[in-house]
Amino acid sequence: MNPAPLVAVVGNPNAGKSALFNALTGARQKVGNYPGVTVERKGGRMTLPDGRPVELVDLPGSYGLDPSSPDEAVTRDVLLGKQKGERLPDALLIVVDASNLDNHLRFALQLIALGLPTVVALNMIDMARRDGLEIDAERLSADLGVPVVETVAVRRRGIEQLRGSLAELLLGPRKIRAGAAPSHDPLQLQRSARSIAAHAVRSETPVRRITHRLDAVLLHPVAGPLILAGILFVMFQAVFAWSETPVGWIETLVAWAGDRASATLPPGILRSLVVDGAINGVGAVITFLPQILILFLFILLLEATGYMVRAAFLMDRLMHRVGLSGRSFIPLLSSFACAVPGIMATRTIDNEKDRLTTILVAPLMTCSARLPVYTLVIAAFIPARKVGGVIGLQGLVLFGLYLAGIVGALLAAAVLRRSVAKGASGFFMMELPKYQLPILKDVALGLWQRAAIFLKRAGGIILVTTLVLWALTSFPQAGPGQKQSEVSIAGHIADGIETVVRPVGFNHEISLALLPAMAAREVAVSAIATVYSVDSKDEDQQAANLEDRLRGRWPLPTALAFLAWFVFAPQCISTIAVTRRETNGWKWPLFMVGYLFALAYIAAGATYWLARFAGL
Ligand SMILES: Nc1nc2c(ncn2[C@@H]2O[C@H](COP(=O)(O)OP(=O)(O)OP(=O)(O)O)[C@@H](O)[C@H]2O)c(=O)[nH]1
Numbered sequence: 001m002n003p004a005p006l007v008a009v010v011g012n013p014n015a016g017k018s019a020l021f022n023a024l025t026g027a028r029q030k031v032g033n034y035p036g037v038t039v040e041r042k043g044g045r046m047t048l049p050d051g052r053p054v055e056l057v058d059l060p061g062s063y064g065l066d067p068s069s070p071d072e073a074v075t076r077d078v079l080l081g082k083q084k085g086e087r088l089p090d091a092l093l094i095v096v097d098a099s100n101l102d103n104h105l106r107f108a109l110q111l112i113a114l115g116l117p118t119v120v121a122l123n124m125i126d127m128a129r130r131d132g133l134e135i136d137a138e139r140l141s142a143d144l145g146v147p148v149v150e151t152v153a154v155r156r157r158g159i160e161q162l163r164g165s166l167a168e169l170l171l172g173p174r175k176i177r178a179g180a181a182p183s184h185d186p187l188q189l190q191r192s193a194r195s196i197a198a199h200a201v202r203s204e205t206p207v208r209r210i211t212h213r214l215d216a217v218l219l220h221p222v223a224g225p226l227i228l229a230g231i232l233f234v235m236f237q238a239v240f241a242w243s244e245t246p247v248g249w250i251e252t253l254v255a256w257a258g259d260r261a262s263a264t265l266p267p268g269i270l271r272s273l274v275v276d277g278a279i280n281g282v283g284a285v286i287t288f289l290p291q292i293l294i295l296f297l298f299i300l301l302l303e304a305t306g307y308m309v310r311a312a313f314l315m316d317r318l319m320h321r322v323g324l325s326g327r328s329f330i331p332l333l334s335s336f337a338c339a340v341p342g343i344m345a346t347r348t349i350d351n352e353k354d355r356l357t358t359i360l361v362a363p364l365m366t367c368s369a370r371l372p373v374y375t376l377v378i379a380a381f382i383p384a385r386k387v388g389g390v391i392g393l394q395g396l397v398l399f400g401l402y403l404a405g406i407v408g409a410l411l412a413a414a415v416l417r418r419s420v421a422k423g424a425s426g427f428f429m430m431e432l433p434k435y436q437l438p439i440l441k442d443v444a445l446g447l448w449q450r451a452a453i454f455l456k457r458a459g460g461i462i463l464v465t466t467l468v469l470w471a472l473t474s475f476p477q478a479g480p481g482q483k484q485s486e487v488s489i490a491g492h493i494a495d496g497i498e499t500v501v502r503p504v505g506f507n508h509e510i511s512l513a514l515l516p517a518m519a520a521r522e523v524a525v526s527a528i529a530t531v532y533s534v535d536s537k538d539e540d541q542q543a544a545n546l547e548d549r550l551r552g553r554w555p556l557p558t559a560l561a562f563l564a565w566f567v568f569a570p571q572c573i574s575t576i577a578v579t580r581r582e583t584n585g586w587k588w589p590l591f592m593v594g595y596l597f598a599l600a601y602i603a604a605g606a607t608y609w610l611a612r613f614a615g616l
């Protein structure tokens, strides 16, 4: 005797599969385990209206056929007939949530394309009605090419119709339709799902309507990426344009604090410690608070409005070329502010290899701590001319540095994905939330938290390294005719570093700055400032600003090599620490530090020697 036909109940998480399974099978259930995995198998029996027995299996909820968890892998393997301990189903019962139709139809379309006899349960129709959503089940059925039955699983409504539908499906010999495989591209799939859902909806609430209208534009194949590029352009412009005034205030405040301390403290070591070490060192760094907050303001707003998930969707195809998915986009975008929250945000990537690769390339995104270094060197060495009469050369160089970071990250991801982090990449299957006006209180709270983290960093790690550096460069004191930066302890340490970095064009002062800059990149600026100020005894020269000083002492190839170094060098203890925490060990942070330093060395060397040969 043939075994009873097997029907798989399948759909997105929370569609109501189990509720429907219970309604269909009643008490006749058996719970077991799939062999070899810790995934539960829930099977049950039901009887068709004509008396034939049918076996039902309740599969784990899934967003698509590209699994991102062991549960989802079981679902896919059962559907492809590859799961140990399960035969290929004879028919599918796809459960979709009527009030979340467009999201759930994405998976449904993939499932229908498998070509098995299929019926769709349009579940939670009660919730949809409550939300003012009227769906035309017949139209939906015509578009999908399979029967659609309205159900309310928890009230057992539609159960009889469903049994009737299943009986029809399972009549006669099993016929497998050769279904056209739906596009593997999530954006394409999303569009088909959207248009089928929109066609099936008779009426909907204004919020849904607005969301659909906006998505028609924002997810449009041409307009979508252009709008995204425009938003990113405005964001980076704003980081510089809007920060000028508040940066001025902070500088005034720091100068005032320095003056007050100088006036109160007697001249000597203590005054030098407080003014040169603490106030100027930390002050140089907190001037960048406004830029960081502006960047975070944009990111928080994009997240709160629901746009960020769409941006990730749009980026998915591009990210796939380098072996990542759209999910990596949000962590990488946050890394423009700081790699630490960026790396923490990779927790939403459930594909392990995708996540690891994203963590390893996140430090290549130009974080805000690089800005002090970049702007200092650019202001000192790149003339403030216009290119083509409109675009500033300095801004262009800065843009080039950002671009170098992005291109470096994409190339590194492509290489890592083919070597140490080999494996299939996950597809982007996240539900698209509806658009919302951001709740200003939440945004303000988010900004406040970022500011607190940053200020804590400035008050902790940066204050400590600045003070240690001040001590190391101030002692022992130079005698007459000696240079402080050479006789001091720091000077001797720098000698060692210099032998390594001399071939890429770095001088003694840069070597000295590199070590404390391991704590945080922006420390490089205060370190160079400290080195030059402890060297100059002459008050006038001390008053000259850092840019003028660099211009006199560094050849242009050295300055350019220094910029190239900072595009790649992993000079940030916090990033290394958070990588250790997120990857549970030292293996990956050490790997990251190694490959990034190697890249930095090569980039600096290539830049230096090319510039020399070009006669700059
Ligand atoms: N109002 C209403 N609630 C429902 C309906 N069907 C299911 N629910 C509820 O929706 C929730 C999710 O239902 P489940 O049956 O657990 O969903 P599932 O698809 O099995 O979810 P996973 O196993 O997590 O993938 C439960 O709280 C159900 O009580 C329905 O037709 N109407």
Ligand SMILES: [Mg+2]
Pocket (backbone or CB within 6 Å): 017, 018, 019, 061
């Ligand atoms: Mg369930």
